[in-house]
Amino acid sequence: MTSSAVEAPTDITAQEAELYDRQIRLWGLDAQKRLRASRILMVGATPLTGEIAKNLVLAGIRSLTLMDDSPLSADDIDSSFIYDPSLATAATTRAEAALSALHSLNPMVEVSAKSGQPEQLTADVLANEDYDAVLAISQPVEVLQSLGRLCRSVTYDGEVNSNGAGNNSNSDSSAKQRRQVQFFAADCFGCHGYVFLDLQRHEFATELAEVPPKAGQDSSVDPKTAAVPAAGSQPVETHLIKRSADYADFESVLRTRWDPAKLGSLRRLSPALYLAFLLFEFQRANNGARAGPNDVDALKTLWRAFAESQQLPANLLDEAVLSSGLQPPSCPVLAIVGGVAAQEVIKAVSHKDDPFNNFFVFDGIQSCGSVQTLG
Template structure:
């Protein structure tokens, strides 16, 4: 089915006719053409979109894009419909149970707009080679619970110079991430008394061209360019922009859901599954991660309250239709804006909080180059396979380092803020988990299995290796005990066990005693 999607999927411009938009299409899309113009509608009409994972969030995205009149939509999902899928997905019903999710939803999506070509692939997106993504204009990955997989997809989209979106819903909460690499858009505005200057406006945005509007000299057309960074950098390594960090007032109003999401992504990297709200050890470790992510962002600890942590944990495995409608609608609208190239796009993270009904936009970029300069194959002389291999190695090394830090026993007994929960013994000195040099001393060891997933990392190649690199072996080697090392502990208790294993060990110890 993956081959079917690749062979049948339309390429850029294939759906357009030499005559352009027909009279019937103009009548059908009249309202939106009045909103964003004929040229933008033509670009939308010729667009080929890849949508990964068909859950409630993807339902909303697919609905909005298909109704807008894109050229083709390719849906990739290897999972089957289960009972929980029926709760928030309006393209499915009980007759679809056991069927592939993409295939089950495709007919209802097609009925929304017969002019749009719908393609389905039932293959696992992790088995696709990087060149697979070159046939699409925009790639959207939704509800993927593996940060490594998102990193690798983003690497492939960068190699093919394709805009990339990642999004997910977490019960009442959700996020949208955009890596458009370098995106230019044109805005029309009234001429000012002072001429518009070319050059940087912000760190990410610059004015690259200014021209008078041909049919109205009082108006001017300003071409701007936005620069982006990758998922790997923005999701964990990037700090908040200086204008927020320098303002105590603005730091206090940064949503703590950003810290919770970053902690969730780290937890998923370490264990492959989200924290169990019924497991005290898992809750305690997740709370420590949230606190450290909050501190790393430079945010005041008092804004990370216990009720926020509790609510986030309770929402991790939930899909709520109104939330997916808001997040999916916002993402789809931004895709339309990018295709039309007449509006400012998302830069680069949107965090939605359903409790407050607010969507916050944060520009999260690390120091250094952005845009094409961040990942320029031509200038660096790196081929596609080597670039993917480097991304895999980087993901493995990062996961191994996080596992070593979190398993190190240096955290000691850390109580979650305002939460009466057991967090483990220990007694080690309080160490910042982000301080690798401080945590990894001569007697520090991380045993294989101390939190690192024991399956191969998701790769963009079918055989599980890239240029001869076995990621499982590499991860095991990276986490092997070092000279002078001994037992390690999670939150100061246990011997390199995961939170679930630690709970079992505690129960066994009680039975023996």
């Protein structure tokens, strides 16, 4: 389970310290320790899963479990590096076929496959297997809703000892810490993609810079906005401060209603955001099925109904964007969305810096990404 940002995590080995030296210099030893103690469950072993998992494994999490019982196909092997080509003729699942490539990236990370369907996951399973985060990749909207509820249902006040271990530790030094399972969702569709975060009540540490104050000025400034000191001036000193943020659950995000009175703001939003919500609506109307190139007319009809229900102008989503979202995900989009998702998971489980809050969309046509706080 995820521990609070103030928790002192377990030590890492000398071998790990050498391997993760650059990362430790980037985000600090404590953050790397928390990352090294994290256990991640990924539901869905898709090409996007491969991009996310690659970054998490290389960053040095403790364990990664893949859950996907779909049979491995030749199309799967052609779509991503994650699948072992030698298993093309074997009766194996996509999750099992991905283990070899991931293990070779970083043998110090435990990788495993978990059988079963997402509907079989329970609060006891998440708690007993001590997952810090659940990532639902390219899953139907109903699965996203149920997994989001499930992750919130296992939040509890558990025993966390002072060295960061869980309930199985024999340490006498323990304290009550708020523990929870973080929930992430991500998908790519054609030239577009999204990443969603539900971190509940999230605590994190961020750097605050101190510069020599001028008369009447505060010496503490956010390093993201601080001006670069002039040559020869006193160096900026930084220290960590603790902060927290509240996140909406996935079902609240689905109930988002845009204000038609703010038409200018609505037009500035990425069309990929409206497309993501339209594809959610399509899945709801089609028992979780993904929309494909033959569903353009059905999506047009659905968009008109959705826009009317939200009192949105129909031209916020044009046919070019809609059609582009019905193609197979492109490799560059998979890499970008996967990189963003992994980056936010790393920030969340390490409690270093603030993950975005809460819905990122990438528009491959415009080559830009944006974050909206929904719900």
